[in-house]
Each structure stands twice: as structure tokens, then as C-alpha cells.
Amino acid sequence: MAESLDMFHRAKQRTFSGLTRDAEHRWTGPFYFIQAADPQLGLMKAWKDGNCDGGGDEWTEEVELTKQAVEAVNRLRPRPRFMVLCGDLVHSMPGVKAVFSGHYHRNAGGYFDGLDMVVSSAIGCQLGEDTHGVRVVVVTADGVVHRYHSLEQLSTAGMDEDLRALLEA
Incomplete structure (x- = not known):
């Protein structure tokens, strides 16, 4: 875990220690x-x-x-x-009922005074136990329903059936 956290501290003086000429020397095309x-x-x-x-x-x-x-x-x-x-x-x-954000690299959130704060985990580097994924957000006249889907689930099965049903109502 300490090694993955260190990854976010490698940017210094307008450089990133992981992006060196030695590490990135192979050009794969434009x-x-x-x-x-x-x-x-x-x-x-x-x-x-x-x-x-x-x-x-x-x-x-x-x-x-x-x-x-x-x-x-x-x-x-x-x-x-x-x-x-x-x-x-x-x-x-x-009229906002929910604010969706990222940057935490794990799913989180809270609710205060009628506003739902939803933090979605990352497509990339995970800092918790969540899988790589995206959040599917369905907005209807009655409200906002959201659920985090792993990339594997989304690729093989698509969004959850109950969310898809909301779009047909």
C-alpha cells in the first residue's frame, strides 16, 4: 500500500519520475x-x-x-x-440533488441537508478494495438512482436490469 501511495508523490519540478526516457523509449506510433x-x-x-x-x-x-x-x-x-x-x-x-466526483480512488460519499455527495472510485489505480469501474447514473422525473459497476460487469452484462428498467418507464 505504501508503494502505491508513493506513486502520487512522484511529480516534482514539472516532471514525473515514472515517465523517463528509459521507461518510455519505445514509440508505438502517432x-x-x-x-x-x-x-x-x-x-x-x-x-x-x-x-x-x-x-x-x-x-x-x-x-x-x-x-x-x-x-x-x-x-x-x-x-x-x-x-x-x-x-x-x-x-x-x-435544483441539484447530488454531486458526483472522483479523486478519492475509492467509493465514498455522504448526505447533508438534502444534497447527496457521491464519490466514485477510479477506472485506474485503486486505493481501496473497490474494483476498477464507473458509476451508472439514471436520472428520472422522480429522482436520481446511481450504482457503481465494475468494468468487468459492465463489459459482460451491462448495467443492472433495474437501472435499465428506469429508462423505459
């Missing part, structure tokens, strides 16, 4: 990835209203632009190796 930033849901309305400290109670424009970005990236050929989304994800959270 590739590309997509870097996107700052969907910042809610900022466009807040900016237009002149209330950037508050406001932002509508996300319509940013959601449409984000959909446009995803659709454009999905059409690219050859497909990018991966996509990284950086920066501010939200400006404000109108």
Missing part, C-alpha cells in the same frame, strides 16, 4: 487526444445577467454546447485515444 475545458454550467446566464457571484440558474446554452462537443469528437476518424475535460465544470447548481 496518436492524438482531445483536451476540452470549462463547460462551467450556469456561467453564460450569470454573465449575461451581470450576476457572476450568483445567478447561473440556467444551464441550457452550456449543455447544448457540451453536447455539440461530444458529438463532434465522437464523429472524428480516426478516433482520439482519450479525452480530458479540465477546468470549471459548474458555475452554479440549481
